Amino acid sequence: MARSWPVHNNRLLDLGLTVLHEPRPPDLPAVTRVLMRHADTGDSQRRAVAAGIRTLLAGPKITRSNVERMQLEEMEAAEVQVHIRPATRGLRVVRKDPASRLAHDATSDWDEFAAEIDTALAADLDRDVLERAAAVVRDGGLIDPPGHDAIRHALRGCLRRSSLAGSADQEPRHSVLHLRCRVPRRTAPGKDR
Structure with missing residues (x-):
């Protein structure tokens, strides 16, 4: 039928x-x-x-x-x-099925991301670039949008320097910056991947 x-x-x-x-x-x-x-x-x-x-x-x-x-x-x-x-x-x-669980709220992920940026071990100059880059990442940019090249290049430079590179490799949650900016992850001294 x-x-x-x-x-x-x-x-x-x-x-x-x-x-x-x-x-x-x-x-x-x-x-x-x-x-x-x-x-x-x-x-x-x-x-x-x-x-x-x-x-x-x-x-x-x-x-x-x-x-x-x-x-x-x-x-x-x-x-x-x-x-x-x-x-x-x-x-x-119509109400929610009582047996179903509420989905995870994405804003808490961004709160955790902001906390990671705030606690990153970085020099003052690096921190400014990192915060600007994090704002662009949060807005969904840095992959191909025009106008963010300066931040992308500054962030790449910061990631190559030891203070920010060490903090970015410190936690896997910072990998979003590497992924969004197409910067290869560096391993911290003494770590093999």
């Missing part, structure tokens, strides 16, 4: 729900209307949307706040605008 709805539809739904991972999605009312319209097309679609919401409610803090804001502020208006069936109105009250 053939399925009444294509299998790839659920994958498209999952892909569409990724917009809720962004901090403050730009057009949450439109996203909500599309989601409600899709959920109203059938029982299996409504169950798929509810499952997607449950999964998102177990995600990182930004995702959870987006979904909660969508449920509290946008769904009621979308229900009226889209003219959905009463069975679909239950999406407003």
